[in-house]
Amino acid sequence: MISIEMHNVSHGYGGKAVLSDINLRVRPGEMVGLIGPNGCGKSTVIRAFSRIIPPFSGRILVDGRNITKLPRPEMARLIGVVPQLPILPSAFTAFEIVLMGRNPHLGFLQYEGPKEIAIAWEAMERTGTELLAERRVSELSGGEIQGLLIARVLAQETKAILLDEPTANLDIGRQIEILDLIGKLCSEGNLAVLAALHDLNLAAQYCDRLVLLHQGRIYAEGSPWEVITSGNIAEVYGAESCVYSHPVNGLPCVLLKAGNGRLPGRSDTHNRGIEAG
Amino acid sequence: MNTAPPVHLLHWRGRVYGVAGLIILLAAVAAFATTVGSVSIPFLTICSILFSKLPLIEVAPQWASTLETIVIDIRLPRVILAGLVGAALAAAGATYQGLFRNPLADPYLIGVAQGAALGAVIGFLLPPGWHELRFGIIPLLAFTGALLSTAVVYMLARVGKTLPVTTLILAGVALGALLASIVSYLIISSGEKIHGIMFWLMGSFSMSQWSEAIVILPYVLVGLIVLLLYARSLNLMQLDEEQAQQLGINVERLKLVLLGAATLITAAAVSFVGIIGFVGIIIPHAVRLLWGADHRFLLPLSILTGAIFLILADVVARTVLAPTEIPIGVITALFGAPFFLYLLRRRKRVIF
Numbered sequence: 075m076i077s078i079e080m081h082n083v084s085h086g087y088g089g090k091a092v093l094s095d096i097n098l099r100v101r102p103g104e105m106v107g108l109i110g111p112n113g114c115g116k117s118t119v120i121r122a123f124s125r126i127i128p129p130f131s132g133r134i135l136v137d138g139r140n141i142t143k144l145p146r147p148e149m150a151r152l153i154g155v156v157p158q159l160p161i162l163p164s165a166f167t168a169f170e171i172v173l174m175g176r177n178p179h180l181g182f183l184q185y186e187g188p189k190e191i192a193i194a195w196e197a198m199e200r201t202g203t204e205l206l207a208e209r210r211v212s213e214l215s216g217g218e219i220q221g222l223l224i225a226r227v228l229a230q231e232t233k234a235i236l237l238d239e240p241t242a243n244l245d246i247g248r249q250i251e252i253l254d255l256i257g258k259l260c261s262e263g264n265l266a267v268l269a270a271l272h273d274l275n276l277a278a279q280y281c282d283r284l285v286l287l288h289q290g291r292i293y294a295e296g297s298p299w300e301v302i303t304s305g306n307i308a309e310v311y312g313a314e315s316c317v318y319s320h321p322v323n324g325l326p327c328v329l330l331k332a333g334n335g336r337l338p339g340r341s342d343t344h345n346r347g348i349e350a351g
Numbered sequence: 352m353n354t355a356p357p358v359h360l361l362h363w364r365g366r367v368y369g370v371a372g373l374i375i376l377l378a379a380v381a382a383f384a385t386t387v388g389s390v391s392i393p394f395l396t397i398c399s400i401l402f403s404k405l406p407l408i409e410v411a412p413q414w415a416s417t418l419e420t421i422v423i424d425i426r427l428p429r430v431i432l433a434g435l436v437g438a439a440l441a442a443a444g445a446t447y448q449g450l451f452r453n454p455l456a457d458p459y460l461i462g463v464a465q466g467a468a469l470g471a472v473i474g475f476l477l478p479p480g481w482h483e484l485r486f487g488i489i490p491l492l493a494f495t496g497a498l499l500s501t502a503v504v505y506m507l508a509r510v511g512k513t514l515p516v517t518t519l520i521l522a523g524v525a526l527g528a529l530l531a532s533i534v535s536y537l538i539i540s541s542g543e544k545i546h547g548i549m550f551w552l553m554g555s556f557s558m559s560q561w562s563e564a565i566v567i568l569p570y571v572l573v574g575l576i577v578l579l580l581y582a583r584s585l586n587l588m589q590l591d592e593e594q595a596q597q598l599g600i601n602v603e604r605l606k607l608v609l610l611g612a613a614t615l616i617t618a619a620a621v622s623f624v625g626i627i628g629f630v631g632i633i634i635p636h637a638v639r640l641l642w643g644a645d646h647r648f649l650l651p652l653s654i655l656t657g658a659i660f661l662i663l664a665d666v667v668a669r670t671v672l673a674p675t676e677i678p679i680g681v682i683t684a685l686f687g688a689p690f691f692l693y694l695l696r697r698r699k700r701v702i703f
Contacts (some may be wrong), residue, residue: 121593124593124597125596155597160594161591162590163590165639166586166644170586174586177599178598182584266419
């Protein structure tokens with residue numbers, strides 16, 4: 075059971091900082107939602123945790139260890155990533171893609187044996203993608219590929235999972251299915267889960283804690299009720315909204331108001347941020 | 352839930368049969384290729400001669416010793432060299448295509464061929480005294496040129512600690528163009544040596560000897576083993592580099608190892624036989640069409656197919672206009688291209 079943490083992390087591309095001074099911690103069995111507008115740095119947090127680019131400053135810890143010192147295969151046994159809209163090699167079958175999740179568990183001279191095949195197959199069954207197994211990736215829809223990526227991360231059997239917009243290509247039924255599954259994995263397997271989510275309602279329903287990013291900094295953090303307020307939404311997204319209590323589970327729900335978009339009078343609407351709900 | 356995992360999903364059986372069948376075919380083709388030539392020798396005699404050379408097998412010689420010389424010292428090294436070069440080029444092509452995720456990649460994409468050509472042309476233009484070294488100065492200079500130009504491309508393409516594939520290809524193409532223009536200039540100012548140079552540039556096995564086959568064997572063998580060991584990693588590289596890293600691949604190290612191995616075997620191959628085109632780009636695609644894109648099979652199948660293809664192409668090159676030899680590069684494209692186009696039309700699915 076591991077935690078993943080960021081301490082005072084600044085991160086970016088080239089010389090340009092995208093994230094500044096981020097402090098973040100995801101504990102085992104906790105599902106944390108990363109929310110914020112386009113370009114606020116959600117994906118960069120995910121990429122920083124998987125050490126795609128080293129941070130400018132600060133420390134990123136996985137299981138208490140600095141990730142710059144972890145070899146790649148070991149990283150990949152601890153943290154699994156579900157990327158957003160990735161390119162998959164079209165000539166491979168769905169099953170071959172899921173089986174790739176087993177790579178960090180295999181030695182240099184090892185090939186996938188019956189054990190690996192069984193694990194990959196079970197991952198496909200759990201995500202309801204087993205009927206796609208023999209199909210080529212080029213024949214699959216965006217939603218089917220998303221399911222496949224979740225299956226791959228299951229097959230990877232990691233202790234933490236990072237997801238970048240896991241529901242972006244899915245219809246509402248599949249969104250619920252996938253997030254139910256992730257939530258179940260998180261609590262049953264005691265996994266640390268960090269998910270970048272666009273949909274504030276889904277984020278509020280599923281996450282134990284939310285982190286709202288704004289211009290590369292943490293703007294608000296806490297329980298869904300603490301973070302999802304119409305004040306925060308107006309400030310960060312520039313959209314006017316009402317926040318209600320969900321009639322069944324009492325979690326916050328966001329309803330947007332039409333006709334109050336920020337463009338073109340940007341500073342204008344900014345000042346009109348209305349507290350509601 | 353919990354149905355039995357379908358092991359057949361990996362399609363291993365067909366691919367394993369493919370490897371086994373191609374090994375048998377390679378042996379048959381190699382034996383056949385030694386029978387073809389200006390002196391006709393019966394197939395059985397050839398087989399007896401070949402078997403007599405294997406350890407632990409005693410065959411009473413019932414053939415003229417000249418026949419043995421022709422088979423063992425003239426035809427066999429040529430067949431082995433053609434096989435080695437075909438295997439090397441096809442494997443290097445498959446590796447570059449996989450590593451660059453680019454179906455147009457071939458072993459010569461990042462400057463190996465142009466570097467080798469420049470080295471060889473300089474070798475041709477050196478005064479005669481230089482040509483008395485043991486293996487000839489031309490292969491040595493070609494090999495050096497190939498490795499040097501790739502090293503320069505590599506250094507030009509590095510950005511910090513990473514090696515972006517696009518930059519590598521662009522640097523390779525640009526440096527290749529520069530070297531090619533120098534080669535062209537040297538060719539037109541080479542006077543009566545132009546024929547020899549052109550023949551070398553189009554590739555030929557006409558100078559094949561045991562010494563050459565033995566020199567390139569270790570390079571090709573080591574390079575191929577390295578490539579085969581990294582086949583699973585190469586599969587993961589078909590995802591984007593970010594996903595490969597997230598699945599435990601040390602991408603930058605992998606690039607370095609694979610580029611090194613593929614470049615080494617390409618350089619070893621071209622330095623003795625010249626720049627044989629087409630094999631490195633088309634054989635891997637043909638194999639993909641027939642057996643799929645999994646590099647654990649793509650690589651061995653390409654190695655075998657490349658060897659078979661080049662041995663046969665060499666047979667054609669030395670027999671069709673005998674005693675004149677046709678440059679093998681002409682044959683590979685002339686016969687290979689129509690066959691590949693046939694495959695391409697027959698299987699209309701995504702192959703890359």
